[in-house]
Amino acid sequence: QPECSPNPDLCGCFSSVMNRLRIISGHLCPAGSSELRRDLRSSACGSTAGCSGEDVVVVHGRRTAIGRAKRGGFKDTTPDELLSAVMTAVLTDVGLPPDKLGDVCVGNVLQPGAGALMARVAHFLSGFPETVPVYTVNRQCSSGLQALLNIAGAIRSRTIDLGLACGVESMTLRSMNNPGDLSSRLSDHQKARDCIIPMGLTSENVAERFGISREQQDSFSLSSHQKAARAQNSGRFDSEIVPVSVTLVDDEGRERQVTVSKDEGIRTGTTLAGLSKLRPAFKPDGSTTAGNSSQVSDGAAAVLLGRRSAVEALGLPVLGVLRASAVVGVPPDMMGIGPAVAIPAALQQAGATEPLNPVSVVTEDLNLAVSISMKLGIPLEKVNPNGGAIALGHPLGCTGARQVVTLLNELRRRGKRAYGVVSMCIGTGMGAAAVFEYPGP
Numbered sequence: 173q174p175e176c177s178p179n180p181d182l183c184g185c186f187s188s189v190m191n192r193l194r195i196i197s198g199h200l201c202p203a204g205s206s207e208l209r210r211d212l213r214s215s216a217c218g219s220t221a222g223c224s225g226e227d228v229v230v231v232h233g234r235r236t237a238i239g240r241a242k243r244g245g246f247k248d249t250t251p252d253e254l255l256s257a258v259m260t261a262v263l264t265d266v267g268l269p270p271d272k273l274g275d276v277c278v279g280n281v282l283q284p285g286a287g288a289l290m291a292r293v294a295h296f297l298s299g300f301p302e303t304v305p306v307y308t309v310n311r312q313c314s315s316g317l318q319a320l321l322n323i324a325g326a327i328r329s330r331t332i333d334l335g336l337a338c339g340v341e342s343m344t345l346r347s348m349n350n351p352g353d354l355s356s357r358l359s360d361h362q363k364a365r366d367c368i369i370p371m372g373l374t375s376e377n378v379a380e381r382f383g384i385s386r387e388q389q390d391s392f393s394l395s396s397h398q399k400a401a402r403a404q405n406s407g408r409f410d411s412e413i414v415p416v417s418v419t420l421v422d423d424e425g426r427e428r429q430v431t432v433s434k435d436e437g438i439r440t441g442t443t444l445a446g447l448s449k450l451r452p453a454f455k456p457d458g459s460t461t462a463g464n465s466s467q468v469s470d471g472a473a474a475v476l477l478g479r480r481s482a483v484e485a486l487g488l489p490v491l492g493v494l495r496a497s498a499v500v501g502v503p504p505d506m507m508g509i510g511p512a513v514a515i516p517a518a519l520q521q522a523g524a525t526e527p528l529n530p531v532s533v534v535t536e537d538l539n540l541a542v543s544i545s546m547k548l549g550i551p552l553e554k555v556n557p558n559g560g561a562i563a564l565g566h567p568l569g570c571t572g573a574r575q576v577v578t579l580l581n582e583l584r585r586r587g588k589r590a591y592g593v594v595s596m597c598i599g600t601g602m603g604a605a606a607v608f609e610y611p612g613p
Contacts (some may be wrong), residue, residue: 225481228324230492230608231268231334233577234261234414235473238435238565241343245432246470249418251283254472255294255340261414262336262474266488270299274332276306277322279315279339280569282346286310287569294340310569313596314499314604315339316473317572321606323477324494333482339574340472341567348568366504367600372454372465378508379459386459390447393464393562395552397442400559404438408558412581437467437565469565473573490611492580495591496522497606499598510603511595518593518605558582571596576608583610 236254239246246254255278263270276295280287286308295306311318316339323335351368358364369377378384403409415433422428442463452458453465483490498517502510558578561571575594583590589612595605 223480225479225484226328227480228327228477228494229480229483229490230494230576230580231476231478231483231488232262232266232491233412233473233475233573233580234258234265235412235570235574235577236416236471237413237432238437238469238471238567238570238574239344239432240436240565241468241470241567244344244436244470245418245420245430246342246416247344248421249342249416249470250290250345251280251287251340251342251470251472252290252294252297253418254342254416254470255291255338255474256297257414257416258472258474259294259298259300259336259338262476266476268334268476268486268488270304271301272334272486273300273304274335275323275326276300276304276336276338277319278306278308278569279310279317279319279337279572280308281310281312281315281341282343282348282568286315287340290340291338311499311602311604312599313566313568314572314598314602315569316574317497317576317594317596317604317606318499320475320477320494320573320576321497321499324497327477327479330479334476334478336474336476337573338472338474339567339570339572341569342470343468343567344470363504363601369505370454371507371599372460374505374507375460375465376454376458377505381506384459386448386461386464389459389464390444390461392552393447394442394444396556396559396562397439398559399557400435400438400563401440403558404435408582408585409435409578412577435564437469438559438563464562466561466566467564469567471565471567471570471574473570473577475573475576491584492576493609493611495607495609497604499602499604502601502603504601507599507601507603508597510597510601511605512603514603514605515593515595518595518607522591522607572604576606580608580610583608584613586610588612 236257237245241247276291278287278291280291283290288308291306291308295304309315309318309322319339320337323337326332326335358368379389413433415431417429417431419427420430447461447463450461450463453461477494478488480490496518498514498521500510500513500517502513572594575596579592579594583592590610592608592610593605594608595603597603
């Protein structure tokens with residue numbers, strides 16, 4: 173059990189969730205073409221689940237492979253092209269005309285104006301009519317999930333019946349180096365100053381305050397790569413990835429056409445010995461390295477949501493049900509603890525309507541915060557069963573939507589009714605989580 177930090181805000185955060193996390197962890201059980209369209213079948217409600225025509229359901233989701241920023245297959249591809257590929261694929265797979273959509277929301281972090289222009293261009297590149305609106309949202313690392321929650325809110329308020337939630341990022345073409353225009357008074361307020369601490373240093377803060385060793389971080393990194401490699405080699409990601417044909421330009425300016433269909437960040441040859449040789453990346457005596465941190469990446473994902481009654485009326489499948497969500501604030505200099513607060517908040521909200529037993533998988537996109545959750549009682553095998561951002565990569569605006577696609581496909585692969593959680597920490601001190609139900613085959 174980690175000792176409480178002298179930071180009173182941090183003590184408050186963790187003292188209020190440690191017992192809940194232990195209880196929650198006890199409920200975590202171990203555990204296109206016409207052909208594709210036939211495979212996407214509606215599921216009846218689970219035998220003990222409450223079904224309502226007002227449920228917000230996930231119909232389908234796809235993602236691109238995740239490319240390595242500046243060196244990978246998408247280094248010369250603009251984000252509107254990546255976004256168009258997944259937007260088109262999702263609707264084609266289920267045979268839904270784009271004019272049936274009530275709204276489109278796209279999570280993006282690094283493009284100017286959160287990518288508002290880029291998203292509308294992708295919209296037209298996808299053949300969507302001008303009558304379908306689109307907008308963007310930036311909640312940093314949770315932007316893709318926030319896009320989904322925004323669409324879900326519009327469905328719940330009966331503003332729309334169907335909507336497309338997306339996320340996209342090219343960390344090749346845009347960097348995180350420019351904080352924007354900030355007040356000179358920032359230096360007078362500690363919390364405001366903490367908002368501009370580099371994320372790598374906030375990771376070091378978490379490690380120091382909770383006694384997370386370099387060896388623990390490297391072991392978690394190795395596990396992430398091993399799980400992702402097994403998933404990739406067994407074809408688990410194939411059905412969720414949209415192959416994208418792109419033009420690559422080499423250092424001499426020569427062009428060649430390639431199709432990107434595999435995640436590029438997975439290092440099958442990773443070893444603890446190799447990881448232990450890497451130098452700390454953010455402070456000389458630190459423990460966070462390039463090998464145990466999430467990768468900078470390029471990619472996109474899209475998720476189709478709707479009100480259950482509207483989805484069933486159109487004969488569309490139900491892949492999952494959004495049962496609850498939470499976004500919380502935590503100390504900015506410790507932003508990595510966000511999921512440790514957001515996950516129990518979301519699970520408590522979901523449990524208010526029906527017991528979550530079992531929860532079959534937790535998929536998070538973080539490193540040190542996962543280690544904290546493990547120290548608080550969440551078993552390692554239930555976190556990121558197919559690897560996380562250390563192995564797969566973290567294209568900022570894409571990640572939340574990508575997680576939902578990967579989670580629900582994993583639950584479907586397991587073949588029985590179950591629950592899962594997606595979660596991430598958020599720069600400037602926040603955390604987000606959402607609970608989904610897979611209703612069963």
